[in-house]
Amino acid sequence: MSALADVLARARAEDRSALIGYLPVGYPDVSTSIDAMTAMVAGGADVIEVGVPYSDPGMDGPDIQAAVDPAVKAGIGLRDVFAAVSAVRAAGAVPVVMSYWNPLEKYGVGRFAADLAAAGGAGAITPDLIPEEAAQWIAATDVHDLDRVFLLAPSSTDARILSTVAASRGFVYAASTMGVTGVRAAVSDAATNLVSRIRALAPEIAVCVGLGVSNADQAAEVAAFSDGVIVGSAFVRCLLDSPDAAGAKAAGTLAAELAEGVRRR
């Protein structure tokens, strides 16, 4: 069984998309970031991507960099991440870790999988790990019954879509634009094209779409063609604008708006 596939299937049964919200652990501090995550759950997020701060976030734009940088400097590590995972789980949503590969490799791939499973995490999204390099991760997630989410991009060939889907568990992450994370004014056409290619080649797997969504209208637009709408930078902005309890509350308010968006039909 897959915790992510289950929550996405439940959303589909309600004729809606799931809302997946990202926040890095440790900005502005561990407890405020966890408060923001639980506020997002209360606001209606189905899944929380619990972000591992990393010193070289090559896929992230300025918003996420700005939040992650101080968390790295504060020495936030996987122990804090597991605490956030448990808190999200207790709040009633499905926690999935989002991490660049090196912090996981340094911690030890098998040890990470075991500790993540113990903390109640569903699995992990690994934006700079492609299936070809993931043998150890695939073995560890099989042992601990964890989901593993790989990314697909508009430039992915059909052959890569098939091999990536085959390696994935839970869902595949469709990076809807070519580029780094960040709030965008318009949802790219590339997203709909990519999702329909994935659907045609691999109808069995759930497809969630990320990169660029910041408001309910965009969420509704993406929800119309995906199983899950992934929102990151817009939540991070809430805490950048107000790095305190008010920012955490604002993240919850934004989640409620977006949760309405993913329910429009």
Next chain:
Amino acid sequence: MTTSPDSFSYPDSTGHFGPYGGRFVPEALVAALDEIEAEFTKAQSDPAFAAELSRLLRDYGGRPSPLSDAERFSEHAGGARVLLKREDLNHTGSHKINNVLGQALLTKRLGKSRIIAETGAGQHGVATATAAALFGLSCTVYMGEEDTRRQALNVARMKLLGAEVVPVTTGSQTLKDAINEAFRDWVANVEDTHYLFGTAAGPHPIPLMVREFHRVIGQEARAQVLERVGRLPDVVAACVGGGSNAIGIFYDFIPDAGVRLVGLEAAGDGVETGRHAATITGGSPGVLHGARSYLLQDENGQTIESHSISAGLDYPGVGPEHSWLHDTGRAEYRPITDAQAMAAFALLCKTEGIIPAIESSHALAGALDLGKELGPDAVILVNLSGRGDKDVETASTYFGLAAGDLESGDPALGDPA
């Protein structure tokens, strides 16, 4: 216990050097890397590509670069015979032009109109801007803001050559952050843009491609030493930041089991102080900038900022092939402090009339030690990878030379006579 890697079998077909290398990149870049690999493979077996590249290297780059006997310098190296491979005499003043001309030709074959690059000391940025001007490509160079201050002369050179220079203000504001920023640009603009990576690191096939474009250094030097000395050198010494000049001069000597390959890493204030850039000596295996290799990291897997007086070596990673050469024992890697490098820098200036790059001065310092260890019968080939014009200000500050204070015998510089 020393195993000699078969010289021509790495990387394997998936881009690995043993456990190192590979591709740790966002999916969005895989298609571009596949495209580069396919075009590079095609170009390698295309005689027209080889002919065009060697014409450019000769008529534009100034190859072959000479081999200089450093006779007076050798007196300070235990009497060992030190030979300098003069990459400093290439157009743009360093070995970097070899790779840049190769990749610029490849960019044309890929049908792309824009190149981007990262730079630390500015040598690779200048070389890339040069090739962009020559080939009529638009060019953006990412450079850490701290480095733009340390290497202001090279910033001006890049701008004169028509490149846009973007100061990077994130993270440590040095080379590693410039690479992150260049990757972000590339992910967003991969359709018309080639990322002209400056060292033998990064995701497959970059380490392979950069090595192949720099192999000419070792090919020339090996023949030149054989002709000059009548035998192979005992040691080949090169500085290692990312490791492009080192892999270029090492590679064709790998099958010569009697030749020691020695990489000199930047030890900054000393490896024991934690303020250094000696990745293999003081680091551990992990993943950074698209490949698995040794890197400087903390217990959370966060990259540790490196420190070196040399902007070109101030990098917390290293090319994956060096990690493999280290683990297999085929090459050895030694730390050289700022102080050792600067003493060697001053010595070469005064004994040979050559102002070396501070990067290359690490290799010179290594040669001084190796010569003393091996004695007067030894032949040591040093890759003098770049010239030091760009470093004059750093050296002036380091040696405390006020204007007009440069007469010979200045005690700060050490009098070799």
